[in-house]
Structures are given as structure tokens and as C-alpha cells.
Amino acid sequence: xxxxxxxxxxxxxxxxxxxxxxxxxxxxxxxxxxxxxxxxxxxxxxxxxxxxxxxxxxxxxxxxxxxxxxxxxxxxxxxxxxxxxxxxxxxxxxxxxxxxxxxxxxxxxxxxxxxxxxxxxxxxxxxxxxxxxxxxxxxxxxxxxxxxxxxxxxxxxxxxxxxxxxxxxxxxxxxxxxxxxxxxxxxxxxxxxxxxxxxxxxxxxxxxxxxxxx
Amino acid sequence: xxxxxxxxxxxxxxxxxxxxxxxxxxxxxxxxxxxxxxxxxxxxxxxxxxxxxxxxxxxxxxxxxxxxxxxxxxxxxxxxxxxxxxxxxxxxxxxxxxxxxxxxxxxxxxxxxxxxxxxxxxxxxxxxxxxxxxxxxxxxxxxxxxxxxxxxxxxxxxxxxxxxxxxxxxxxxxxxxxxxxxxxxxxxxxxxxxxxxxxxxxxxxxxxxxxxxx
DNA sequence: TTGTTAAATTAACATCGTTAAGTAAATTAT
DNA sequence: ATAATTTACTTAACGATGTTAATTTAACAA
Numbered sequence: 001x002x003x004x005x006x007x008x009x010x011x012x013x014x015x016x017x018x019x020x021x022x023x024x025x026x027x028x029x030x031x032x033x034x035x036x037x038x039x040x041x042x043x044x045x046x047x048x049x050x051x052x053x054x055x056x057x058x059x060x061x062x063x064x065x066x067x068x069x070x071x072x073x074x075x076x077x078x079x080x081x082x083x084x085x086x087x088x089x090x091x092x093x094x095x096x097x098x099x100x101x102x103x104x105x106x107x108x109x110x111x112x113x114x115x116x117x118x119x120x121x122x123x124x125x126x127x128x129x130x131x132x133x134x135x136x137x138x139x140x141x142x143x144x145x146x147x148x149x150x151x152x153x154x155x156x157x158x159x160x161x162x163x164x165x166x167x168x169x170x171x172x173x174x175x176x177x178x179x180x181x182x183x184x185x186x187x188x189x190x191x192x193x194x195x196x197x198x199x200x201x202x203x204x205x206x207x208x209x210x211x212x213x214x
Numbered sequence: 215x216x217x218x219x220x221x222x223x224x225x226x227x228x229x230x231x232x233x234x235x236x237x238x239x240x241x242x243x244x245x246x247x248x249x250x251x252x253x254x255x256x257x258x259x260x261x262x263x264x265x266x267x268x269x270x271x272x273x274x275x276x277x278x279x280x281x282x283x284x285x286x287x288x289x290x291x292x293x294x295x296x297x298x299x300x301x302x303x304x305x306x307x308x309x310x311x312x313x314x315x316x317x318x319x320x321x322x323x324x325x326x327x328x329x330x331x332x333x334x335x336x337x338x339x340x341x342x343x344x345x346x347x348x349x350x351x352x353x354x355x356x357x358x359x360x361x362x363x364x365x366x367x368x369x370x371x372x373x374x375x376x377x378x379x380x381x382x383x384x385x386x387x388x389x390x391x392x393x394x395x396x397x398x399x400x401x402x403x404x405x406x407x408x409x410x411x412x413x414x415x416x417x418x419x420x421x422x423x424x425x426x427x428x
Numbered sequence: 429t430t431g432t433t434a435a436a437t438t439a440a441c442a443t444c445g446t447t448a449a450g451t452a453a454a455t456t457a458t
Numbered sequence: 459a460t461a462a463t464t465t466a467c468t469t470a471a472c473g474a475t476g477t478t479a480a481t482t483t484a485a486c487a488a
Binding site: 178 | 366419
Binding site: 249250251261262265270271 | 475
């Protein structure tokens, strides 16, 4: 059942179809376990058709990543309206971890595997757009705590603080994703680990310990 | 030029030869990029010979991991003799990061990719041996800080503390390894990030801030 | 000498990402 | 209206990979 010249809309539609099929398979089986042929089969096309829309598997993966970065920013943006800046930061971190642990295969694809250097010009995400760029959101949230004068007085680089907060939460999530089944380590409950990491970051970075830390 | 019945020693020798060749290639190119045929070629055997010593590539990888876990423990054990418990913990974390960033492909293989659940019985590493088990070393170091009464009074689970310290350092190293080339993020210097993470962990976990934090 | 076993090799398989060649329908040109 | 071109797609095929099966060669045992 072959071809007509397609409108740009129809082309985008098929592109999206591929993207969605890939995402659904990636999230269940992980990027590496999913083949181009499987993705194609799921949408009733031949594998080679994918190459009419994406240069190679890597490009497809990165396009899926793009939509997932959008999804992450979308999932986190609710936290930006929380009143108290420290509570906001805590909720933001908690939301981040929830995303990571809910979609470990996506998280692995997004933050735990090396992509060839990403070109912001070629991305559908607008960098420094608070609706789309989760890293920008983090910088905002950290900067608001900074401007509120909450950090310890010798901490004056908001970017560095943001990256440290990120690294702390990433460390807990990444170890959970990669190593949770490693019986060598007597893992504490993941909730406890997240809780203590957040507590430690707050205590280690803030001037005064807030009394909200249940 | 083929076969004689071999002594157990000769068998072990060849096994080690395979292991070393695999390690050398893994450390340069990463596990995934290295093929069984390349490993075999490097030692002058055919690819199928490897299967006489290792069930499959995964088993070979895990055997290499084992020797690397030993190497990590060996690299870290010098820190165990440092006098002050807090300085000891800091040096230990610093040594860990140095290993991670010096051998990123090994680190990725060891801590950033999911292996099938490891069987301590089948490992050459003696669990809870302070010479061989780096996680046990960490628990010792953390526990010594704990016994010295240095942690905040509401922290009473040394395992949980150890896993939080680990996660913090792992977070910095793992983001560096996977994301350092991501131009989306304006990365601070890796040394600064390690420094601030250590400072934050110390401040967040200890009762009193030591004055050693240059 | 003849089997038997061990260590290795070569052939071969299925699967993967990917490219080349081919096919059929719609559009354009004559 | 028919021929040529373009578009969207498919099937074939390639080279590489992990792995298994079949085969060779050499040492030992009867």
C-alpha cells in the first residue's frame, strides 16, 4: 500500500508515530535491547522507512530524548510555584527523583549514557525556557534560594550549587537504577536514601536548617 | 599450532591473558565497542577460544570487573591508615573520585551499567575483606567517624550514611563521565564540583564543621 | 597401534544497524 | 492522454557481532 507525495503535516505525523513507538519500546526494554526492526514492525512499516526520517538509531534516540526532556520539564514545572524557596527546591528534587525512578530506562538514556555532543540549535527544546528546560528550572530554583540569602555565606556560585544538588540527587537515582539488584551491597530503602540525601544537601548548603524536614 | 592437555596453571595463565587483553581494550574503548574477535586477535587466538574460559561476553566483563574491584580496593586501602577519621573519609572519597575519573570506561562498567545480579560465591573478591572489598572499606571509614561521635545526633544508621556519601561522590563522577561534553550545561570545573560535594556532605552529616576544609 | 580426550580452529548461524536496488503510485511535462 | 519524473516505500543485501557446531590436531591411555 504505497505512496503519494505527502504534506509536511503527514510527514510530521509519521515522524511522531515512529518517535512514539520507539519511546514505548525504549521505556520497557531499554534503548539497547530495542531494534530498528521492532520499532518498524510496531507501526506496520519496514525498518528502512525509519531512515527516511532519522539519520540513524542514534539520531532517533536523541529525538526521543528531546521529547523526554520536555516531559521532565513539564513534570517539574508545577513545583516552581511553591511559595517557600527551600520547600520549592526540596519538592523539585523530589519530583526529579520520582521521574528518574519511574522511568529508569528513559533516565538511563537521558543522563547515564554518553551521546555525541548535543546541538541546541537542532533540538526542539528552547534552552533557558522555563517551560521546557529542566536544567534552567533547577538554576532558577537554586538562584531563588540564593537570592533569599539562604545559602551559607561562602557559597556564591549558584551554578556550582545547582550542579552539586543535581549530582546528589543523580547519585542516589543512578546507583538505584544500576546497582539496586547488586546483592553485594545491603541497600537501605530507596526512600530513606533520597530523604537523607535531601536532608544532607539542605544542611550542607543552607545557613540555617529549616524545620520542615519531617 | 595446537593442543596438549594443559595443567591447571597453564589454563589459569591463558585465562589471565584473555582477562588482561580484555581489560586493556575495555579501558580505552569501553566495553561495548570491544569485540570478542578483537580481544582474541590481540592475544593471537581465535574468538571462539575465549568461550572455553568464559561462558559469554557478559561473564568475561564480570570477570574483568572483579579484577577492577580489587584494583579499586587496592588503590583506596592506603587511606585507611590516616589518623583523623574525618580526614580519612575525605581522602577516601577523593581517592574514589580519582579512580572513577582516571578510568571512566572501567567506572562505567563497574558502577553505571546493570549486570545480572552478582554472585559473591562466584567472585574472586572476599566480601568484607578490608583489603579487597571497597564497599566494606567505605563502611569501615564511615563507621569510624560514627564511633567517634562526629555525625549529627539524629543520624544513627552507618550503612545509610555510607550509601549517601557514596551516592554524593558517585553523582559528581557519573555526571562528569556521561555528561561532561553536553554543551547544554555550563559545567563548573570538575575539581570545584568534587570539592563542593565533599564540603556539603561533611557539613550536612557532621555535627561540627572541621576546620580542615581548605 | 588404536582409541579417547583436550585444545584449538574454521564454518556457520542468527541478528543487528545500515545501504543499495527495486517498485508502485501520484505528479508533472509534453 | 501519454511519457517522464518524483515520492514513499519495500525487499535484498552487506558487513559486523555474539555465539554454536563441526572439524582438526596433538597428546595421552589401552
